[in-house]
Amino acid sequence: MRFDRLDLNLLVALDALLSECSVSLAAERICLSQSATSSALGRLRDYFGDDLLVQKGRQMVLTARAESLVEPVRAVLEQIRTTIAVSPPFDPATSDRAIRIMASDYMTEVLLASAFTELQEKAPHMRFEIQPLNEALLETLERGFVDLLITIDYAISTDHPSQILFEDDYVVVGWSGNPAMAQPMTKDLYFELGHVTPRFGRARVSAFEDWFVRRQKRQRRVEIITPSFMSVPGFVVGSNRVTTMHRRLAARLTEYLPLVVKEMPLEIPPIREAVQWHISGNNDPAIRWIVEHLAACARSPATASPPLPDDSVVLLEEKRRDVSREELSAQFQSHAAGQGRS
Numbered sequence: 001m002r003f004d005r006l007d008l009n010l011l012v013a014l015d016a017l018l019s020e021c022s023v024s025l026a027a028e029r030i031c032l033s034q035s036a037t038s039s040a041l042g043r044l045r046d047y048f049g050d051d052l053l054v055q056k057g058r059q060m061v062l063t064a065r066a067e068s069l070v071e072p073v074r075a076v077l078e079q080i081r082t083t084i085a086v087s088p089p090f091d092p093a094t095s096d097r098a099i100r101i102m103a104s105d106y107m108t109e110v111l112l113a114s115a116f117t118e119l120q121e122k123a124p125h126m127r128f129e130i131q132p133l134n135e136a137l138l139e140t141l142e143r144g145f146v147d148l149l150i151t152i153d154y155a156i157s158t159d160h161p162s163q164i165l166f167e168d169d170y171v172v173v174g175w176s177g178n179p180a181m182a183q184p185m186t187k188d189l190y191f192e193l194g195h196v197t198p199r200f201g202r203a204r205v206s207a208f209e210d211w212f213v214r215r216q217k218r219q220r221r222v223e224i225i226t227p228s229f230m231s232v233p234g235f236v237v238g239s240n241r242v243t244t245m246h247r248r249l250a251a252r253l254t255e256y257l258p259l260v261v262k263e264m265p266l267e268i269p270p271i272r273e274a275v276q277w278h279i280s281g282n283n284d285p286a287i288r289w290i291v292e293h294l295a296a297c298a299r300s301p302a303t304a305s306p307p308l309p310d311d312s313v314v315l316l317e318e319k320r321r322d323v324s325r326e327e328l329s330a331q332f333q334s335h336a337a338g339q340g341r342s
Contacts (some may be wrong), residue, residue, distance in 0.1 A: 010047075013040040015077055017053060018070045019143060021060050074143075078280055090285035092123040097286045102131045102140060103150040105202075106229040107273060110248045111165065112150075115297040122293075126286075132228075135201040141278055147287060150294075152208055153274040162276035163291055165298040166248075169270040170209050173233075173250050174242040176258040181242075185262035194223035194241040196232050209244045212268050233257055246271075273298075 016026035017037070027037035045052055059132060062070070090097075108130060116128060131146060138157050141149045144253040149156070156162050172190065174181040180193055196212045197220075204225070206214065213220055224235045232243050233253055245253075251259050275294055281287045 003039045004109065009112060010040055010044055011073060011077060013037060014044055014052075014069070015073050018062065018066055018073060019042060019145075021053065021062060023053075023060075033073070035257050045247060069259065081280070090289065092126065092286075092289060094125065095286060096125040096127070097124060098127040098129065098144045099148065099286065099290055100131060101148045101150065102133060102137065102146040106132050106246060107150050109230060110246070111273075111294065111298055115294055119148045119293060133200055135203045135205060141276065144278065147277060147281065149276045150273060151276075153272040154208060154276050156276045160276055160279045161282050162274045163295055165273045165275055165295055167270050167272045168246045168248050169249050170244050170264050170268050171250050172242050172262040172264060173236065173245045173253070173259050174262070175237045175239060176260050177238070178240050178242070178260070180240065181260040181262065184264050187265040190242075190265050191218050191220060193221070194239075195220045196224045196226060196235045196241050196243045197222055198229050198232055200227065209268055210272055213244070213266075216266075233259065244268075 012030055013026065016029045017023070017040075020026045020029060023037050023041060027034045031036070032040075041051070041053065048065060051063055052066040052069075053060045076242075101112070112130065119126065134140060134149065137149060137151060137155060140146055141157070141160065150165070153162075153164060172185050174193075180189060183189060198207050199205060199210065207229070210222075223241055226232050226235060229249060230248075232245065235241065236243050237257060237259065240338060244264070250259070253259055254261060275291055277284075277287050277291065277326050309339070321323075
């Protein structure tokens with residue numbers, strides 16, 4: 001179909017090209033061959049009288065005209081999708097939908113792995129792609145690169161719907177052979193020990209607990225920074241270092257690793273993991289069905305981890321000033337934006 005000399009089918013290709021800045025990646029995204037996508041780019045160049053994508057070094061970049069088209073083209077396609085396109089009925093038993101989810105390896109370990117094992121029977125033909133967190137969480141969701149974003153509620157956007165999945169808090173974890181783990185975990189001992197902590201992406205964005213403790217007057221001695229939550233235990237076992245870890249993750253890891261768990265000697269606000277989706281998908285039955293399934297799994301006793309036993313004496317020498325979740329959210333998002341995003 002043509003409108004004012006423009007083949008409207010080219011709008012989908014244009015959106016992919018503007019988003020990916022790559023003919024090959026755009027071709028993969030819209031399920032066309034590279035030659036067909038290259039041909040579409042040629043026709044778009046003729047129509048707009050502009051190169052749209054130009055080579056700069058080893059990469060292709062958008063021209064000024066192309067930059068001005070990014071948001072209008074995306075808005076037009078989104079309006080078509082939400083107001084005109086009619087979604088077929090969703091039946092999980094027969095659906096072959098592919099759902100893209102951005103989540104940390106912590107969430108994969110404590111929830112997603114078991115949730116998708118259960119889904120195998122209910123939705124045998126559905127496919128799922130789990131992507132790691134990057135520095136641009138909300139931008140990734142906004143641009144439609146993922147269907148669901150799972151992260152702490154401090155980091156989600158108020159512009160899109162979301163649902164809290166569960167709450168978790170923090171514990172101190174160390175190797176069973178570490179002499180410090182045989183003592184009560186006091187605040188002084190906690191700050192004397194060497195620590196392992198994860199930071200994410202090229203910007204090395206801090207996890208929430210790392211960010212929160214770094215805001216305190218007294219600082220930890222961070223000896224090792226890892227790229228993920230699940231890489232932390234390898235640097236703790238066999239050493240005298242400790243780490244501050246989510247309680248649910250610690251409970252799982254102590255089932256098969258020689259780790260000891262102590263309660264935190266200082267107060268860190270608990271985190272709440274939330275799942276968020278783009279507002280345009282609010283009426284997508286497949287998205288809503290997956291969200292409901294994840295929420296049900298998060299409430300399941302089999303998924304939730306009980307409090308871990310600990311014989312230490314918890315010494316809370318100072319109480320933190322009571323800070324609202326809204327204030328913490330604003331501060332954490334400001335920090336993440338300054339570093340890239342978390």
